[in-house]
Amino acid sequence: MDITFLIAVILTVVVVVFVAKGLMIVQQSEAVVIERLGSYNKTLSPGVNWIIPIIDKPRSIKVRRYRAIRGENVAIVQEETRIDRRETVLDFPGQSVVTADNVSVNVNGALYFQVIDPERAVYQTENLIQAIEILAKTSLRSEMGKMELDKLFESRQEINDKLQVVMDEAGNKWGVKVTRVEIQDIIIPAEVEDAMRKQMAAERERRALVLRASGEREAAIAKAEGEKRSSILVAEGSKEAAILMAEGQRKAIDEVLSAANEQLDPQLMIGYLLGLEYLKTLPEIGKEGDRIFLPFEASSVLGAVGSIESLLNMPKK
Incomplete structure (x- = not known):
C-alpha cells in the first residue's frame, strides 16, 4: 500500500x-x-495557453535595438520569444545623403510600425528590425537623392509619404504595417548653410528693392496722373473763363449798340475795346524793367485813340 501511494504521489507530481x-x-x-518538432504549429493569443512541454517550443525572433552608451547610440541584437504587437518607433541614427546637386547632408529619421502577422514576422525575415531599418535608409537615400537641396526642405512631407508607401509594400511581406515615416533633422555643412544664409539675405534685399521700385513707380504714376488732371482742370477753367469773358464782351457790345440805336459802327466799338485792353497791359509790361522798348505801329495806336475820341464825342440824342 505504501508503494502504491508513493507511485500515485510521484505520478501526481509529474x-x-x-x-x-x-x-x-x-x-x-x-x-x-x-x-512543434521544428515546424510551425500555432500562434498563441493573449491569455492563458497550454503547450506540450519538450515537444512544443516558442520560436524566438531577433530584435535590433539602440541603446545610449557613453553618449552614443549602440545597436544591440536580442532574441525574444514574445512579439510585441503594439506600434513601435524605430529612431535610426543619422546617415549621409547626397542630393541631386551633389550636396552631402546628414538626415535623422523615425519610423513607426506595428506587427500585424507574427508568423510572417518570424519566418519571412531573419532580423525584422534590421530589415526595416536598412530598407528605410536605402529608400530615404533614393528619394532624397532625386531632389536638390533647396527643394529638400520644402518637400519633407512629400518624402515622408513616398517612404511610407515603399515601406508599407515591403512590410506586407514581413507581416508589418508601417504607419508613418518622419524625417526629424536635415543637417547641412556649415559652408553650405552660410552660402544659403547669404543667398536668403540677397533675395530679401532684391525683394525690398523691387517693392521700393514698384512703390516709386506707382507714386510717379499717381503724381503724373494728378498733374494731368490738374492741367486738364486748369485748361478747362481757362477755357470756361475765356468763354465767359467773350460772352460778357459780346453782351456789352450788344448793349452799347442797342443803346446807340444802331448808329454806332461795330468796328469802332471793337477798336475801343482793343484800346482799353492795350492801356491795361502797359502797366504790367512796365514791371519787367526800367527801360522797355516796344515795337509798335503808330498808326495802330492813333487809330485806337481816334476810335476812343470819336466814341466820346458822339452827339447825344
Whole structure:
C-alpha cells in the first residue's frame, strides 16, 4: 500500500509539473509563435495557453535595438520569444545623403510600425528590425537623392509619404504595417548653410528693392496722373473763363449798340475795346524793367485813340 501511494504521489507530481511546464500566459498586445518538432504549429493569443512541454517550443525572433552608451547610440541584437504587437518607433541614427546637386547632408529619421502577422514576422525575415531599418535608409537615400537641396526642405512631407508607401509594400511581406515615416533633422555643412544664409539675405534685399521700385513707380504714376488732371482742370477753367469773358464782351457790345440805336459802327466799338485792353497791359509790361522798348505801329495806336475820341464825342440824342 505504501508503494502504491508513493507511485500515485510521484505520478501526481509529474502530472502537475508537466501541466505547469506547459502553461504559458501571454500578455495583452503580445503574441508567441509555437513550433512543434521544428515546424510551425500555432500562434498563441493573449491569455492563458497550454503547450506540450519538450515537444512544443516558442520560436524566438531577433530584435535590433539602440541603446545610449557613453553618449552614443549602440545597436544591440536580442532574441525574444514574445512579439510585441503594439506600434513601435524605430529612431535610426543619422546617415549621409547626397542630393541631386551633389550636396552631402546628414538626415535623422523615425519610423513607426506595428506587427500585424507574427508568423510572417518570424519566418519571412531573419532580423525584422534590421530589415526595416536598412530598407528605410536605402529608400530615404533614393528619394532624397532625386531632389536638390533647396527643394529638400520644402518637400519633407512629400518624402515622408513616398517612404511610407515603399515601406508599407515591403512590410506586407514581413507581416508589418508601417504607419508613418518622419524625417526629424536635415543637417547641412556649415559652408553650405552660410552660402544659403547669404543667398536668403540677397533675395530679401532684391525683394525690398523691387517693392521700393514698384512703390516709386506707382507714386510717379499717381503724381503724373494728378498733374494731368490738374492741367486738364486748369485748361478747362481757362477755357470756361475765356468763354465767359467773350460772352460778357459780346453782351456789352450788344448793349452799347442797342443803346446807340444802331448808329454806332461795330468796328469802332471793337477798336475801343482793343484800346482799353492795350492801356491795361502797359502797366504790367512796365514791371519787367526800367527801360522797355516796344515795337509798335503808330498808326495802330492813333487809330485806337481816334476810335476812343470819336466814341466820346458822339452827339447825344
